Amino acid sequence: MQQSRRRNKMAFPWAGLLALAAAGALAVWLLSPSAPPLELLQTWYLSRAAGLVALALLWLSVILGLMQSAGLLSGLTGPAANVDVHAFAALLSLYAATFHAWILLWDRFVTFRWPEVVLPFTANYEPVLLGIGTLAFYGALGAVITTYLRGWMGPRVWRALHQASLIAFAFGLVHGYFLGPDTAVPAVRLFYYFAGWSTALLLAYRMAGGILRRARDAG
Numbered sequence: 389m390q391q392s393r394r395r396n397k398m399a400f401p402w403a404g405l406l407a408l409a410a411a412g413a414l415a416v417w418l419l420s421p422s423a424p425p426l427e428l429l430q431t432w433y434l435s436r437a438a439g440l441v442a443l444a445l446l447w448l449s450v451i452l453g454l455m456q457s458a459g460l461l462s463g464l465t466g467p468a469a470n471v472d473v474h475a476f477a478a479l480l481s482l483y484a485a486t487f488h489a490w491i492l493l494w495d496r497f498v499t500f501r502w503p504e505v506v507l508p509f510t511a512n513y514e515p516v517l518l519g520i521g522t523l524a525f526y527g528a529l530g531a532v533i534t535t536y537l538r539g540w541m542g543p544r545v546w547r548a549l550h551q552a553s554l555i556a557f558a559f560g561l562v563h564g565y566f567l568g569p570d571t572a573v574p575a576v577r578l579f580y581y582f583a584g585w586s587t588a589l590l591l592a593y594r595m596a597g598g599i600l601r602r603a604r605d606a607g
């Protein structure tokens with residue numbers, strides 16, 4: 389037990405170093421004169437892939453948060469580890485969503501300027517669905533920031549602000565489902581349904597548990 393814990397601790401820096409080295413090598417290659425021009429880098433596909441990764445990580449973070457607060461993970465893993473994975477998944481989702489929107493600035497299929505990316509509902513292309521995506525991004529950003537500022541907020545304010553992550557996930561789901569061409573792919577459609585329904589059911593379970601607890605305490 390002791391040994392495996394030590395081995396786990398050592399695995400993280402290596403993975404991080406490897407990722408940094410890969411990102412550095414990619415950056416050097418992109419800046420070298422032999423790299424293909426950015427429009428040939430298939431920015432549209434990169435953006436869409438990153439969008440799906442962002443949504444999957446956001447879903448993971450949301451369900452872990454709901455399972456933790458509903459007590460479904462107690463006895464399985466330690467609460468501190470659950471909270472760490474929950475927060476880290478949200479942070480990674482934010483990185484992926486940033487890449488997803490940022491790389492569009494180089495895209496030739498749909499030409500975006502940065503105000504259209506950061507200001508909701510201002511794009512020329514699908515303004516409503518894109519605006520919902522931008523709001524999803526701000527919701528996820530708010531959830532991550534409140535996680536790190538938890539110590540400075542009262543529990544009520546924190547809980548209210550942190551619940552924005554659920555809205556962010558719902559907006560991300562609507563944005564991806566109705567905008568993304570990959571919704572036509574059965575596996576991607578299955579992921580949307582599974583992610584949506586699992587979150588809705590967990591949320592209902594969590595709310596029912598809260599109502600029952602309050603009724604028990606009052607009676």
Ligand code: HEM
Binds near residue numbers: 441
């Ligand atoms: C948390 C925030 C976001 C999430 C989780 C998210 C997720 C997704 C997903 C899952 C797709 C579908 C990908 C596919 O079908 O291949 C998608 C598509 C797309 N998203 Fe986002 N997105 C977010 C924010 C944004 C923002 C801020 C923008 C830019 C304003 C944006 C622009 C787009 C575009 C242009 C597409 C492709 C539409 C098409 O192919 O017709 N997204 N997004």
